[in-house]
Amino acid sequence: MVRETQDSKVVGLDVHPYMFSASALAGADAREAREEWVVDRIPLDRLEEIIKKRTTSRDILVMEASGNSFAVAERLFRCQRKVIVLESQSVGKVGKAYCSTDRTDAMKIARVYLSGLAHIVWIPDSKSFERRDLFFAHRNAVKDSIRARNRIWAFFNGRSVKKPRDFRLTAGNALCKLKALHKWSDVEAVILTELYNTFIEAENRRCKFASIIAEQVATNPDILKLIRLFGIRDKVAFAVVAFIGDINRFANPRKLVSYFGLNPSVNRSGNSGGNGGLSGYGRKDVRSLLIQAANSALRYGTGQTHQWALALKMRKGKNISVAGLARKMVVSIWYLLKGMFTPLIELTNTIIVKIHKIASEIGKTKIMAMGFKSVTDFERIIHEKLLQTA
Numbered sequence: 368m369v370r371e372t373q374d375s376k377v378v379g380l381d382v383h384p385y386m387f388s389a390s391a392l393a394g395a396d397a398r399e400a401r402e403e404w405v406v407d408r409i410p411l412d413r414l415e416e417i418i419k420k421r422t423t424s425r426d427i428l429v430m431e432a433s434g435n436s437f438a439v440a441e442r443l444f445r446c447q448r449k450v451i452v453l454e455s456q457s458v459g460k461v462g463k464a465y466c467s468t469d470r471t472d473a474m475k476i477a478r479v480y481l482s483g484l485a486h487i488v489w490i491p492d493s494k495s496f497e498r499r500d501l502f503f504a505h506r507n508a509v510k511d512s513i514r515a516r517n518r519i520w521a522f523f524n525g526r527s528v529k530k531p532r533d534f535r536l537t538a539g540n541a542l543c544k545l546k547a548l549h550k551w552s553d554v555e556a557v558i559l560t561e562l563y564n565t566f567i568e569a570e571n572r573r574c575k576f577a578s579i580i581a582e583q584v585a586t587n588p589d590i591l592k593l594i595r596l597f598g599i600r601d602k603v604a605f606a607v608v609a610f611i612g613d614i615n616r617f618a619n620p621r622k623l624v625s626y627f628g629l630n631p632s633v634n635r636s637g638n639s640g641g642n643g644g645l646s647g648y649g650r651k652d653v654r655s656l657l658i659q660a661a662n663s664a665l666r667y668g669t670g671q672t673h674q675w676a677l678a679l680k681m682r683k684g685k686n687i688s689v690a691g692l693a694r695k696m697v698v699s700i701w702y703l704l705k706g707m708f709t710p711l712i713e714l715t716n717t718i719i720v721k722i723h724k725i726a727s728e729i730g731k732t733k734i735m736a737m738g739f740k741s742v743t744d745f746e747r748i749i750h751e752k753l754l755q756t757a
Contacts, residue, residue, distance in 0.1 A: 376427075377391070378392075379476035388409070392481065400477070405473070427451060428450045430451070431455050432452050433505055436741055437496060495612040501730060516536060536566060558581050580601060591706075593700060595672065597664055597668060597673070610650050617701060618680065624697050627649045629654060629694045661676075662689055662695065665688060672692070679691055683755050712754075722746055
């Protein structure tokens with residue numbers, strides 16, 4: 368790392384939810400850099416005051432990626448400072464070797480940056496940050512809904528009450544039907560009611576967030592055009608765009624494949640070794656969605672890509688076929704977001720069904736509130752938008 372001027376410094380920040388420590392190093396070499404000043408365990412609400420007083424616009428402020436690092440980076444950007452966030456895994460390995468205090472952690476972060484051994488994390492813009500928050504909110508609501516549903520049936524199983532076939536917990540009279548399936552005691556009835564109410568609350572949150580995601584996909588041409596791709600629907604398209612941010616930061620499709628951890632691991636030494644399974648690095652949450660999408664596409668898809676995936680499955684097995692299909696999806700995403708796809712001439716039945724499901728997620732009431740005459744009118748407008756995108 369070469370500093371822009373001789374009087375600039377690298378300032379390592381060890382940030383916690385309510386306090387921070389900072390260590391400023393002068394020098395371009397990680398080994399020889401000397402500590403010029405340090406502040407230790409300062410309340411976080413004094414961050415801007417300390418940074419403005421102790422640093423200049425030429426200094427580089429470095430943090431380790433953590434729960435609040437992006438929010439802190441946004442505060443530092445407003446102070447007209449250069450901010451870099453380092454990937455936590457490589458920084459943490461050094462921390463295990465000799466760091467035990469906030470002060471030494473801050474100095475270690477600065478030295479790791481000077482060494483050039485840590486990966487720099489992209490700091491998302493405000494829109495991408497908001498989309499990520501929405502993605503996590505929906506994901507957590509899905510998990511809560513599944514847990515609450517399982518607890519209800521575990522409650523039944525613990526009392527040897529058989530789960531009814533094709534029973535819909537979201538039906539309006541579901542609680543009454545549940546209570547009628549067994550002679551519950553007063554305490555059991557209260558517990559069952561609370562379990563059911565917890566499920567309905569989580570399910571309502573899931574539906575609400577799913578509706579917001581569907582609306583954002585439908586109203587944003589850059590996200591909407593992704594649903595033309597094989598196996599990708601609104602939630603996958605939204606998640607992919609939320610975590611990619613600016614597609615120009617990926618020089619080629621291989622970089623994007625690696626970002627989602629869909630590239631094979633490599634272990635070679637001498638004449639032995641070779642390619643292994645998926646590397647496992649990158650965005651695990653989005654990778655899981657892409658694998659689910661590939662599984663669905665392998666089972667229900669049609670066309671040339673589907674035939675390719677089936678042939679690969681026969682030769683190499685299902686897991687390799689699904690991973691290869693997910694990788695093809697990511698490559699197509701890169702080219703589509705870069706504007707290198709040909710425009711759609713007509714919509715296939717699969718794309719029409721996807722748009723109809725997006726409309727169902729949004730709901731008729733919200734669609735009417737958006738100014739459309741009907742759900743059919745909304746779908747027609749979306750069809751036209753999709754045909755106009757490259």
